[in-house]
Amino acid sequence: MISHETAGVLVIRPAEPGEAGAVAALHARARATYYPDGLPPSDVDWTDAWRRSIERPDAEVLCGVRDGEIVAIASFRTPEGEPADTVKLYQFHVAPDRWRAGLGSALHAACVERWLAAGRRTAVLDVHVDNLRAQAFYARRGWVPDPQRPPAEDDHHLFLRWTPPGE
Known part of the structure; x- marks a missing residue:
């Protein structure tokens, strides 16, 4: 358990490269909920993909941690070909067993706070x-x-x- 976390409190912070496996596992659990036949086959090594995202200097990966467990994740950056004031939300997931507990709302608010602080006035995403x-x-x-x-x-x-x- 990370010492700066308090029991039961959600801490939203940047993900660390060593957490890529936990982030990838949450990603898979969340994605599996909206595919009627389960996750489609993939040759992507999601742990490696998440590690690269976390280490990317032009991107941010935030994680919500409660009681030492990663329970929510978001990744975003300015996509190629978009104006500098635009950010793309590439991934946004909450652990399915923690839905309806306010985690997604808190994580979304943290993302918006970072976007606005960085001068981002538009965000885009694609959703299945x-x-x-x-x-x-x-x-x-x-x-x-x-x-x-x-x-x-x-x-x-x-x-x-x-x-x-208002904009």
Whole structure:
């Protein structure tokens, strides 16, 4: 257990490279919930992919930790070809056994705080069409369909955009 954490309190902090395995495991558990037939086969080494994301100097990976366990994760950065004031939320997951406990709301608020502090005025993401829970979560936080990226007929993702309220 990390000494600066308090029992029962959610601590949101940058992920560390040595936590890539725990982050990848949470990622897999969360993704499995919206695929009707389970996770599709993949040749991606997710632990390695997460380690690279965590170590990337132009990206941030935040994790929510409660009682020494990583229970929520988010990764974001400015994607290639986008304006510098735009950030893309690449991954956002909460451990399924911890849904409806406010973890996602706290993590989203921490992401927004970082985006605004860094001068980011727009955020984008794509969400799987079968992930209705995530779509509702994002809608409650002001995400709307991205008018610049309508979904293609053969795509399995919806593209959403967020701007600070009042802008």
